[in-house]
Amino acid sequence: MASVTKFHNVLPEDAVNWRYLEHQTEEVLSLFNYQEMRLSVLQDYNQLSKGMKIAAANAESEQVKQPLIYVQTGNPTETTINLRPEGTINVLMQLAPDLVKHQIKRIYYQGPMFRLDAQNQPLEFNQLGVELLGSDSILSENEVISLSLRICQQLGLTDTWLDLSSFGCSSCQPAYFQAVQAFLEEHKDEFCQTCYSSLQTNPFQTIDCKNAACRKLSARRPLINDYLCPSCKANFERVRKIQTNLGNHYQVNHRLGKSFAYYNETVFNLMLSVDGKNVMLGGGGRYDYLSSRLIGKQIPAVGFYLNLDLIYNLMKKRDLFPAPQDHFRVYVCTQSEQMEIMLLQIIQDLHEKKISTLVSSDLSDTDKETANALHNNCQAMVIVRADNIREGKVLLKNLVKNNQKYLSLSELVPAVELIKKAVQQD
Numbered sequence: 524m525a526s527v528t529k530f531h532n533v534l535p536e537d538a539v540n541w542r543y544l545e546h547q548t549e550e551v552l553s554l555f556n557y558q559e560m561r562l563s564v565l566q567d568y569n570q571l572s573k574g575m576k577i578a579a580a581n582a583e584s585e586q587v588k589q590p591l592i593y594v595q596t597g598n599p600t601e602t603t604i605n606l607r608p609e610g611t612i613n614v615l616m617q618l619a620p621d622l623v624k625h626q627i628k629r630i631y632y633q634g635p636m637f638r639l640d641a642q643n644q645p646l647e648f649n650q651l652g653v654e655l656l657g658s659d660s661i662l663s664e665n666e667v668i669s670l671s672l673r674i675c676q677q678l679g680l681t682d683t684w685l686d687l688s689s690f691g692c693s694s695c696q697p698a699y700f701q702a703v704q705a706f707l708e709e710h711k712d713e714f715c716q717t718c719y720s721s722l723q724t725n726p727f728q729t730i731d732c733k734n735a736a737c738r739k740l741s742a743r744r745p746l747i748n749d750y751l752c753p754s755c756k757a758n759f760e761r762v763r764k765i766q767t768n769l770g771n772h773y774q775v776n777h778r779l780g781k782s783f784a785y786y787n788e789t790v791f792n793l794m795l796s797v798d799g800k801n802v803m804l805g806g807g808g809r810y811d812y813l814s815s816r817l818i819g820k821q822i823p824a825v826g827f828y829l830n831l832d833l834i835y836n837l838m839k840k841r842d843l844f845p846a847p848q849d850h851f852r853v854y855v856c857t858q859s860e861q862m863e864i865m866l867l868q869i870i871q872d873l874h875e876k877k878i879s880t881l882v883s884s885d886l887s888d889t890d891k892e893t894a895n896a897l898h899n900n901c902q903a904m905v906i907v908r909a910d911n912i913r914e915g916k917v918l919l920k921n922l923v924k925n926n927q928k929y930l931s932l933s934e935l936v937p938a939v940e941l942i943k944k945a946v947q948q949d
Contacts (some may be wrong), residue, residue: 531635531649540844543599544678544835545633548651551674555666557629557653564635574612577785577816594868607635610652610809611826612817618656619814619822624656627657629810633831649831654805659756659823664789664809665765665842671793671827672771678834679843683804685766685773689759690727691751692810697786699750700726706744715738716904729780746919749779755788762789781806785813793829797837803835805829851943853900854922856883859909866907869917896922903942905935923949 533541551558590705607613612633618628629837640646645716653670655663668685675683703726707719714722718737721746751759766773779792789810794801807827815821838844853873858866858867866869870880881899883892889906906922911917917935920927921942930938 525760557631664825686776687773695752708887725784746777770793803829852879852901854901854904857907
């Protein structure tokens with residue numbers, strides 16, 4: 524069984540931070556008019572594996588299966604359902620068939636993805652995906668790049684920069700692919716089998732092999748920049764000029780790598796320096812040809828992803844999450860038996876005024892209940908006793924001012940509201 528550390532169990536104190544991260548992200552996405560799409564965690568294996576194979580440039584089936592995690596569906600021999608490993612393929616298959624010419628869709632999705640790690644064990648990770656479908660304008664890719672940087676800046680990662688490159692188009696990629704294949708054949712005996720197969724399948728693959736010889740040799744492979752057609756060169760220069768004028772920090776990196784082979788023209792990675800090492804927060808680029816391979820209909824597209832787990836950990840390390848706020852809360856308790864109806868009625872009245880409550884489940888003395896209320900950051904306290912109720916009264920303690928008063932039931936909620944208002948003004 525896989526280690527439980529490979530799965531997410533978000534405790535309440537962390538959930539608050541995750542909500543903040545998601546809220547900040549969605550705030551920026553709304554400024555750019557991106558709409559949320561909720562993708563099913565369960566996906567059709569046959570459809571997804573077909574898409575993954577196309578995305579991996581028709582790699583052998585065993586290579587494509589690597590990121591997929593199956594779910595049994597009754598018959599032990601059936602593996603027709605898959606846990607979601609990524610979102611782009613699913614978005615294209617759902618939206619591209621109905622997209623008409625000049626129609627543009629701006630979509631985002633976020634949540635858990637599932638793949639197998641290097642040890643072939645299940646791994647859960649959180650990811651944000653953003654897709655702009657229907658535009659081949661140079662404006663669209665610069666919009667997406669600006670959006671990705673803006674999200675990182677909104678989250679406090681203001682030192683994020685771009686690795687920028689071009690992967691060429693259908694006119695100039697074939698010559699580059701041939702050059703890489705020739706290089707691989709020349710050095711076939713020097714690469715390990717894994718790296719050789721990976722580069723054959725995807726010439727843009729990043730090689731991070733334990734074998735130093737593979738890494739050094741990979742760094743000598745041909746550069747796509749030497750094979751770009753005039754149109755791709757001109758477009759890339761325009762992208763650079765736009766990013767420069769926008770004041771976005773970038774560096775040109777023609778050895779920029781991508782795990783999938785479906786990208787074309789502008790590609791980018793979002794980078795950050797952590798403890799002296801460059802770390803990739805996410806990345807993206809154009810994938811104008813992927814939809815034609817998936818559904819036989821070409822839809823220009825550009826998008827990116829962000830590794831939310833990595834970003835969350837960096838934000839915690841840099842202390843970028845806001846300090847927890849003390850919300851106004853009323854501690855409600857009773858010191859008499861059979862007061863449940865009265866207690867619940869008081870709680871209901873407070874909730875109608877949007878006042879949060881914390882209910883004691885014990886019958887304890889006043890000192891113990893007061894200590895418990897203060898421990899739970901409550902600013903007011905209501906004590907219900909049978910002898911007081913017979914007189915139509917309850918005890919209200921102001922824990923901020925350290926005073927108390929017996930009030931009629933009709934006076935209780937207005938008095939609590941006054942305490943709340945005073946606390947919020949302070």
